[in-house]
Amino acid sequence: MPSFGDLNRVNTNIQSLDSQYSLNRINSDIAENQLKMSTGKRINRAEDDSAGYSIATKLRSRVGGLNQAMQNVGDAKSVLDIAEASYSTVMDSLVEMKSLATQAANDSLGDTERGFIGDQIEALGDDINEVANQTVYQDYELLNGEETGMTGSLSLEFQVGERKSDTITTSINAVNVGELFNQGGGATANLGATGSTTAIQADSASTSGSGQGGLTFASTATSADYREFISAVDSAINTMSENVNDIGITQSSLSVREETLSQSISANEAAKSRIMDTDFAKAQSESVRLQILQQTATSSLAQANNGPQSVLGFIG
Template structure:
């Protein structure tokens, strides 16, 4: 490579080459300092176009997963509301069973059985309020406000977004429950109707006990179903958390600054910067030797 002719001063090739190298050193030093300042190795697409693209895809993935984690938390909260309503219903049903057992004993007279009937009716109404009031963000879980034209209700068909892809969904079906349709009867056919309970004598009181027992079984089954769904959501939550960590680690290896390496490069570039300035100064003073040829 030609280094120029020192006897010609209009074009100082040595100075131009030294300046060019110094500019490259300064530019590289600026890039390294920016990486230290931002903590990111990729501040522009030109730093590593392929890595920049991959890092952005991984970042989009992890941000989507972070929102999915939040979704799972909301979903578990929603199901917990339903579980709480069912647990309250279970407590009421157990009290109703106590009252029905009390009424089935022939030591009770008509007046006492009428009083027990009033208590059972009040408890039945409370079950209706409890189930109808089981809502999350305006959505009825047991069909309290979704009455159909035939007087029945629909439960909730829920779909939760539990991942970063459109296919990462989890569905939960919650059956309709109300005082007139608390699941099916022992034969598995009719709407189990608590509003029709009577305790006028030991026979009807015995029937009431059977009805309440079946209602307790149905509520237990519903609670178990919600519990299973919550357990699955917890597993998905743990898996998603692990996946997020792995994706973040992969993105970090591509995008994040290696501070030890960058500091080492900066020290080297600072030395090159100083020697480049010295070389440029020498190259600029070189043409002055021409003066010795004059006079």
């Protein structure tokens, strides 16, 4: 601000310098306001609001983790959907096995006919093993358990959140003839009637040539053997029902986590928006105010530049 008597000096126009400073500051504010409107962001650099920038960066990082976690949940559900579909196929084979075993348990059939049925059931066992081999996601053979031995279960841990502890662990039980029918863990299990040790047998997954176990039906298998085998099929069906139930529980947990993640993403995006994004109504009002001040400052500068001419009146 010029002091008393400054307007009477010509060499240094203090009033003009003050007007220039004011105009430059207004132009800077206009440029900043235009940047906010063009980018849609209230904070474009850390210097605009260092605390807000730090908070928003942390929120942005969290939103990125939550979005990826949402994708992870989708992938996890895909894995379980594949396993469930294969479980359903295996269950269908077991149901057909039970139907055939019930047919062979009837004394209206002869040994030859029972032999045909035994061959069909053996083929269904091979189909179950093949389903396990074909159920693959990425590099995981989902239904063959651990890679060493094709037994037990495959443990999977899904990252379903942006924090280290946000995980869901599930186990997909191996499904093959050895696991379903030779649950005792020995080399072979007798599935026929008591005293008939070789009529119907199940090899274990660890000792069979295929690594998954297999069913063997002797031509001497009687109706009593097949009646006993029905109990083994029922046990296998119960095992499969438990497997499907376990997958269903995990799928339900993933669905709940998916909904929670969606809500968290929305909440964190809203919080980040309140800090980072431009309020366009406010920015437009500010733009109008700054344009008026710019015009006023320009007019003031013009008057200040004309001020020294009044000194000519002293010279006459």
